[in-house]
Amino acid sequence: NAGVMQNPRHLVRRRGQEARLRCSPMKGHSHVYWYRQLPEEGLKFMVYLQKENIIDESGMPKERFSAEFPKEGPSILRIQQVVRGDSAAYFCASSQGGGLNTEAFFGQGTRLTVV
Amino acid sequence: GQNIDQPTEMTATEGAIVQINCTYQTSGFNGLFWYQQHAGEAPTFLSYNVLDGLEEKGRFSSFLSRSKGYSYLLLKELQMKDSASYLCAVNAGNNRKLIWGLGTSLAVNP
Numbered sequence: 477n478a479g480v481m482q483n484p485r486h487l488v489r490r491r492g493q494e495a496r497l498r499c500s501p502m503k504g505h506s507h508v509y510w511y512r513q514l515p516e517e518g519l520k521f522m523v524y525l526q527k528e529n530i531i532d533e534s535g536m537p538k539e540r541f542s543a544e545f546p547k548e549g550p551s552i553l554r555i556q557q558v559v560r561g562d563s564a565a566y567f568c569a570s571s572q573g574g575g576l577n578t579e580a581f582f583g584q585g586t587r588l589t590v591v
Numbered sequence: 592g593q594n595i596d597q598p599t600e601m602t603a604t605e606g607a608i609v610q611i612n613c614t615y616q617t618s619g620f621n622g623l624f625w626y627q628q629h630a631g632e633a634p635t636f637l638s639y640n641v642l643d644g645l646e647e648k649g650r651f652s653s654f655l656s657r658s659k660g661y662s663y664l665l666l667k668e669l670q671m672k673d674s675a676s677y678l679c680a681v682n683a684g685n686n687r688k689l690i691w692g693l694g695t696s697l698a699v700n701p
Contacts, residue, residue, distance in 0.1 A: 480633075511689075511691075516693075517693065518595070518678070518691040518692055518693040518694060519634070519678070519680070519689070519691040520691070521688045521689055521690075521691075524688065532688055534688065535688065567633060567634070579636045579639070580636065581636070582626075582633035582634045582635070583633055584632065584633050585633060
């Protein structure tokens with residue numbers, strides 16, 4: 477039973493390019509959460525998705541960032557026209573249910589570097 | 592505002608006991624999580640408290656006092672592999688919009 481899989485593990489993009497980060501939740505999990513961890517800062521919530529629905533995107537910047545979790549396939553976090561400040565580790569977590577005490581499992585993260 | 596405070600760094604000796612404190616001020620409260628994160632790795636779940644009191648799970652225990660906005664993580668019989676960052680996170684809303692502390696970096700020395 478594979479855990480949460482994120483790819484790529486490391487991604488380098490030039491300013492202005494697009495970054496696509498993928499997250500495959502654990503088998504049987506239909507709830508996905510994206511977090512960003514900037515250097516020397518704590519994890520910050522970005523977006524909470526269920527299959528084909530965005531439940532809460534209040535932590536995601538209004539411009540350039542988008543997320544989806546289609547019926548088939550992984551969840552995608554897309555960052556358009558990346559800037560240096562987007563350099564961070566992006567973690568995805570998944571859970572079986574949306575209950576507040578439901579354990580969420582994290583992926584290894586994607587480390588985005590914008591040069 | 593929303594705020595989670597933890598000590599930045601702690602040091603302890605192998606075999607000893609260490610307590611990592613976390614205080615929080617949030618607009619709401621629907622539970623507090625502790626996660627362990629080794630450098631460059633994913634956070635892994637340790638505990639969840641929503642009611643006051645102590646939850647024990649093997650070598651790790653977590654305590655919560657909602658009236659004081661306070662929690663601690665207690666690690667017993669420390670091992671070298673326990674050297675990691677310990678993250679306190681509060682669920683302040685109705686979903687998993689967790690508010691995270693900056694983490695406490697624990698160094699376990701022989």
